Amino acid sequence: SQQGEEDPQALSIQEGENATMNCSYKTSINNLQWYRQNSGRGLVHLILIRSNEREKHSGRLRVTLDTSKKSSSLLITASRAADTASYFCATVYRMDSSYKLIFGSGTRLLVRP
C-alpha cells in the first residue's frame, strides 16, 4: 500500500519538551502533508512540503523531507498541553491521471502539563 507509516505510534512527553514524529512511505511523491486531529474531530492541515524541498517551518513546527530515504519528520518545539492530538502524514502521488492523498495510521501525542 502507498500509506505512509508513522513512528512512533504513541508518544508521551512533558510540556515544554520537543516532540518528533517520523513518517516513511513507499513510492515517489509529489508532496507530503501533515495533519492534526483532536479526539473525535476532523483533521486540520498543518504544513505541506514538496518533493524538491528539504525543510519547512511554520511557527513551532519544523518538517523535513528526505526523498532518498522516503521519510519525513515533524518536530513540534516547546510543546504545550493543547498540542495533545493525533498527527498524520499524508503523501500525494500521481496515479493514472490524478493525484491521490493517502494517509498513514498516525502518531498519538500526549503532552503532560
Add this chain to the structure above:
Amino acid sequence: DTGVSQNPRHKITKRGQNVTFRCDPISEHNRLYWYRQTLGQGPEFLTYFQNEAQLEKSRLLSDRFSAERPKGSFSTLEIQRTEQGDSAMYLCASSLISPGIGGNYGYTFGSGTRLTVV
C-alpha cells in the same frame, strides 16, 4: 462560509437500515472528497468529486454505498442495508485545486459524522 460542514455529527442506526450523510464544502472549492476512518487508523479514501462529476471510487466503496453531488455544491453519502462493519467516522473534505498542483494548501476537513451500527 466557515469551513466544511457535515451533518449529522452522530448517527446510531440498526443493522439493515439505510443512512444518509450530508457534506457542505467550502463554496469556492470544486473538489470534494469522502474518507472513512476507524478507531486508531488514518482516514481511508472512499470517493472524489470534481464539481458534480464523481471521478473516482475506492474499492472500499461497495455497491451498498452511493455518493452524489448533484449541483456541484453539497454532497450526500448513502449507505444501504448497513452492517456493523460500517461503523466508523465518515469525513468529508474539500479543496480548491488538485493536491499535486501548486499552492501550499491541503484539504479542509469537516468534523465528520460518526456512524454506529447496532
